[in-house]
Amino acid sequence: MSTYRFETLLAPRRIAVVGAGDRPGSVGRAIIDGLRAGGFSGEVVPVHPRESSVDGLPCVSRLADLPAAPDLVMIATPPFAVPDIVEEAGRVGAASAVILSAHLGQGEAAPLGAARASARRHGLRLIGPESVGLSVPAQGLNASLLARPPTSGDLALVSQSGTVASAIAEWAGRRGVGFSAVMTLGRSADVDVADCLDHFAEDFRTRAIILSLHHVADARKFLSAARAAARAKPVVVLRTGRHDGLDRAPTTHTGALARPGAVYEAAFRRAGLLAVDGLDAMFSAVETLGRQRPFPGKRLMIVANGRGIGALAADGLADREGALSAPSDETLTKLEPVRHGAQANPLDLGIDAVPRDFARALEPLLADRGSDALLAIHVPTARAGSREVAQNVADAVAMGRAAGRRKPVFAVSIGEDEAVRSIYGRAKIPLFATDADAVEGFLHLVRYREAQDDLMRTPDSLPRDFSPDIDAARAVIERAIREGRTWLDPASVASLLAAYRIDSVPSTLVPDPDGAAAAAWPLIAAGHTVALKLVSPDVVHKSEVGGVRLGLTSEADVRAAAAAMIARVRAQRPDARIAGFAVQPTVRRAQARELIAGLAEDPVFGPVVVFGRGGTAVEVIDDRALALPPLDLALAGELIGRTRVARRLAAYRDVPAADTDAIALTLVKLAQLAADLPAVRELDINPLLADADGVVALDARVRIEAETGRERRRGNWHPRFAIRPYPAEWERRLVAGDRRVLVRPVRPEDEAMFRAFFGQVDAEDVRLRFFAPVRDFSHAFLARLTQLDYSRAIAFVATEEGMDEARRMLGAVRLHADANHDRGEFAILVRSDIKGTGLGIALMRMMIDWAQADGIAVIEGDVLAENRAMRGVCRQLGFAERPAPDEPGLVKVTLRVPERTQS
Structure with missing residues (x-):
């Protein structure tokens, strides 16, 4: 529901406090005392079955006895009573409720599940359970159990933990730091952190947001809201439980390196949040943001x-x-x-x-x-x-x-x-x-x-010749799933990497020691030494059972090494199946650095790209950095730079610098692989050798798992991606006049093309689009047009096929959804010399198709009354038109998007 009914939650006129007895020290009585002390000017009504008045306020026995529906219901009752109170609040027309009660259980059959179901049925917004309330000092609203009522200011505090919120409020009170609002969410039966971020990002009274959380339930929703908020104002986040362990034992090095705390840090970084690691750092941030603007x-x-x-x-x-x-x-x-x-x-x-x-x-x-x-x-x-x-x-x-x-x-x-x-x-x-x-x-x-x-940084363009063979990669995965395998064999791994143009060492699979010796002979005859590796679906880390031998120089050595591996595995892992051996040339790249690169699966944020220093001691060294896909070259370069091994990639003494561009491209390829192949759950390239000549994968493991029915797809969007990737499936080709036109979603690297485009648009057309003359098409201005969160916004750019970069862009249309994702605002601009070719209408229809597919119910926009051409296009497409309120010279155009028909 996002920000639905937030205005009644944070600016109520009538508050009912259920469970408010006359006993001093009770939770309900404390809420009433706080409201009175804070100077709340609205109506406060205690609700209690056995009281006639509470501290001089007339009391009613139930919500149904109120003469008018309350905007906000504060619930401080035993947990078993909460579902019935929520149901009654919904029936009488209450807009929102805060559940202060604790111990409401888990699951839909528990009191919490029943209360949530009732609230959804009636459109009632819920905070809690286990909340300590909320406060809006400028409204005189202190419906909280905070020991020190917050004072008015321009910081918004949103906390899942009541004790952390209390500590921050106490500290701020002693230093004169004020808040636009304080919201404690508890277990977030309905209103969650993302909803609050959406609201306070648009709240003109809030200059910065302070966030304390322990967990995220909906990664997509959270990251979309966080990225939007962080672009608008500073957001500081403190996560409790940063060192919580993994729910299951990891099966690859990348899985072990992608601990939950590190994944959360990567998510915060990707969203542009300022993460702090304790209350001292949070207090420092509050002190700074409370008195100083960013510079x-x-x-x-x-x-x-x-x-x-x-x-x-x-x-x-x-x-x-x-x-x-x-x-x-x-x-x-x-x-x-x-x-x-x-x-x-x-x-x-x-x-x-x-x-x-x-x-x-x-x-x-x-x-x-x-x-x-x-x-x-x-x-x-x-x-x-x-x-x-x-x-x-x-x-x-x-x-x-x-x-x-x-x-x-x-x-x-x-x-x-x-x-x-x-x-x-x-x-x-x-x-x-x-x-x-x-x-x-x-x-x-x-x-x-x-x-x-x-x-706002513009990424480098990917090499134009990078186009993975997705069909071949999917065939490898589907075949393995049909055969009931959870780990790809070395030949399948090599085929998968080859499909994404990731260089690896050629490998020959053999069933036994004699086959290994025979496969080794051509390599030895060509002057190579031989690497022999055990192949077993039950042994993930081969080095743990002595399953890797390097530098073998004869057939006899290979045969003896294979036999010794079999004996060692039989002794240490008698249950392990031995599928055979992989025979490879030993790679000698004296100046190469050993790296690790791969994919891990996080239960909250889905696929994660892992990079760091490789080798058998990778988990002990723990030199790694994480990022959420999708990646571009700029993000991949930043990921590399966050590791200690990045310093070793530079030139030193007589060792030339490693090809960091090749490393970054490999990380981008892995992120793309994760987007294309949801069945890949973990991928571990260790070591990935990197030197001045590029990169090569020496060894790799891939764990797969078929998608389940619960993993709902949206178009080609990976069912577990936290960030919506580039929607390539929306590319279209059409004809406008005598031009063949490609229409596709905008990419961040389109900034230079947009700059050239604005240079070819008449100043009058620019004024009609932006409602004022625009003379400076700065990087920041263009970055906002080209760097999109595809979960909330789309922009389609039309380019003429076969033209050079400076002349190819013909126009663009964009649609930005509101926080509730039910309405979207559009804007369009077509190059001045292209008008009248039908391109504008074609772009608008494509934008409407996107809205229909994405579940946006209403498209609206503001158009200058003098812009008759645009108004004509809107009328032709079925938009209704009315004067814009309080904006003379503007008209508001609105289209109700037809629901998508199910085929």
Whole structure:
């Protein structure tokens, strides 16, 4: 349901509290006390079967006795009573309910299942169970059990855990940090984290979102909402249970490396969320976001009244890969009267500095273009008290802002002092107790800005000749499934990799030692040594039973090694079936690095791409990074860069750099394989050798499993993908005038083509499309047009076949669904010289077909009243037209999309 009825949940006019007795300390009574103390101006009605009034408020015995339906029902009753209360709330027309009660069980037969079913039947929104309520300070709404009522501000706090929310609210209350809303979700019978992200991403009162969660139930919904929210404003996430173990024992190295906590981190990174690893880091983020907006750059200038404390901050910055700034010579000259020593950054004011020295240092530094932010650190001394220094810093910052110098300033004041906190709070300067906390707070905003840059980065185009043989790959998988196998044999693995153009070592399968010796002879005669590997469906890690021998130089050695393998397996794994042996040439690439690359299956987020340092000790070394597919070359390169082994891929001494482009392309190919072949559950290439000549897979394992009936497909969308891949099945060919046109979904690498396109569109047509002249088609502007979340938006681009890149784009249409995925807003622009060819109508019809297939019920858009051509197209397609409310000069066009017929 997403944001459906959120307005009644967060801005109710009438609240019923069920289970509110007159006993002080009871949950229901605490809710009423909180509402009254918070200044709620609406109506509050206690509901209790045995009370006539609660704290002076008239009480009714049941919801049906209310004269009008409540907007919000707070439920604080024993768990067995909850389903009937939810059913009654739905019948009387209540819009939403918060279940404070706990222990509602699991499954549809439990009280929780019955309550959820009733709520869905009546369209009632539920928070909880096990919620501690919600608060909207600006509305005077404190329907919560929080010990300290939140104050009004512009941070939204959404938490699955009531205790974490209480801790953050308590901390924020003592520091004057306020909230636009606090929502505790408990077990999320209905309203979940994704719903809240959708709401607060669009809420103009919310500047940043603080998120605490333990688990995600619907990965697709969560990631779609998170990516949309993170593009709009900072989202900080703290996950509890980061070191929870796997539900089952992994069968491959990649499966063992893809632990749940690492997968969640990969998902947060892909969505552009700023992840923190504990309450201290969360408090640092709240302090920063509560007082400072994100800013470009990462160069920090440190000012301190002592060389040691400044050096500690600089060390912490370097440890976290931050950057010190370099003041200009002109600025250093201005700092001479207060500067101690030769070092420019950190700037030492000396232990004998007086409060005014901080202001004298900040004045030129705020104007200096060599830094992006300032950190003022003060250790109290007999010559400079904390309050006086705080006031001087605040005054200097206020003067700078008045002069248009908006450079961010962070402060550290050693020692707790409410007056100091108040001074900095009024000045909107983040204050920290230690230099480490301040550096972390500064880097929170740096990482957020970098994440936004990553989200807007244009990937390189894939090689045009990369087109996997999907039919051949599917045939390999289907044959193995028909034969009842869960692991592909080496020949099938080689065929699968070949279908995706991943180079591997040729292999010959033989049934016994004599066959191994015979297969080895041609290799030995050609001057190669031989690698012999055991083939068994029951032995996944061959090295554990001595199932790999390298460098064999004669037939006799091969025959003896095979016989020894059989004896060893019979002794160690008597139940293991031996299918035979794989005979390969031993690969000698002296300067190659051993890597691991593959796919793992996560129960929440589905397929995961794994990359890291390879070898037999891969799990002990644990040098790996994870990413959710689909991938492009930019994302693959970023994945490589997050590992320690990435440093070894660069050139060193006489070793040339490895071909990182080939490694990145291999990761993209694996992600594509995962998209095309849902039956592939785990894939493990270890080692993947990489050097200056490219990459080659020395050994690989693939585990398969047939898709189940529960794994619902949507078109060609992988049933377990958390992120919707590029919808290639929507490519179409048509004729517009005398042109043969290809229409396909937009790709991120289309940015250059869009820039050329806008250069060929008349300025008047651009104005009609965007309702104002557009002169700067910046990277950020174009990235928003070409980098789409296909779960929520689609854009189709029309290109003329056979034309060069600069002339080929003819037009584009786009549709963006709302958070509830029942309405979509469209926009279209066709190149000025193409008008009248029928291309615009063809694009609109394709967009309508997408909406119908995707379950969007209504398409709407705003059109300038003067744009008669566009209005004519809309009328021809069946759109209704009406004046746009409060927007003279605009008309609103609306089309109810016909339901898709079942064939």
